[in-house]
Amino acid sequence: MKSLFLAMFLMLCSGCNNNQQQSKTVIKKEKKEKIISPYFGFLNQQKDSLIALPMDQVMESPENYNYVIVENQISPLEFVQNKLDSKGNNGRQTAQNFANSEGSLFKIKDNITSGDFGMLVNQAFIDQYKIEPFTKIQRETSPEIKEKLEKRYKRRISKSTAVASLEDHSEFNLTVFENQQDSALAVFSYVKNDQLIDLDFPAVYDDISTWRVDDGGQFDIEAFQLLSVLRSAEGINLISIFLGAEGYELNFYQPKNDKFSSAAQAYGYSSPL
Secondary structure (H helix, E strand, O other): HHHHHHHHHHHHHHHHHHHHHHHHHHHHHHHHOOOOOOOOEEEEOOEEEEEEEOOOOOOOHHHOOEEEEOOEEEEEEEEEEEEEOOOOOOOOOOOOHHOOOOEEEEEEOOOOOOOOOOEEEEEHHHHOOOOOOOOEEEEEEHHHHHHHHHHHOOOOOEEEEEEEOOOOEEEEEEEEEOOOOOEEEEEEEEEOOOOEEEEEEEOOOOOOOOOOOOOOOOOOOOEEEEEEEEEOOOEEEEEEEEEEEOEEEEEEEHHHHHEEEEEEEEEEEEEOO
16 A cells, blocks of 8 residues: 555656656746847947938837847847937938937947948847858859859849858859840849849839939949848848948848848938938
8 A cells, every 4th residue: 555655756856857857848938038129229429329221110118129230249238218300310321320319229239340231130030140251342242143144034134243151152242134125134143053043123114214313224333232241040140231422222132942032121222411
């Protein structure tokens, strides 16, 4: 009889321990931070503060954004306040008008050596995305890559330039195709061996404004700039800026099969006074 009671007692204790372990597991899962949607902002001239740009999704909890990616640098970030604009605000979302601009204000904790724009993220994002150093270059795209692009898009290339390279010898190319009637097309491509991931810029040709306001119908390779390259489990991701006569467009692009897709986008007004 004593043996029976002892066995029942041990089983009961074992059940309690299992329940405690399950509870701990649930608590751990609940505490795991999730990636929140990235946000963009522009820096002041001292590069020690940042104001978030208006985006389609509202920044509900700015205190959750505790890191900023500025080009090839990552810095801890601290939310300060939701700042109101001043009477001197000219509406430009630039470093020169920073003191007069409105928006969520953040303090950048580390020293930033270069860059005018940043992407705000949280710790979970930093854990999964790593900075990939790249070198800016400018040379004609190789004949092999040109052939691949012409075959994929079934149209002739007008101009193609390699604009950046990574340490593993993969590269980014910017290609402008010949117009087909009023159909204009520019493509930004990541190339590594046989892998080709494209970001398409289709447009209706106009001799005044095709891709950007007042671009004269030309795709300026200086206007589209690669700011950061990030590597994740999904592959190569990129942060870019597309400059125009009246403003700029910031994007965070992720790979989806053989295309890049925007996961976050913001616009800023910067028309010269």
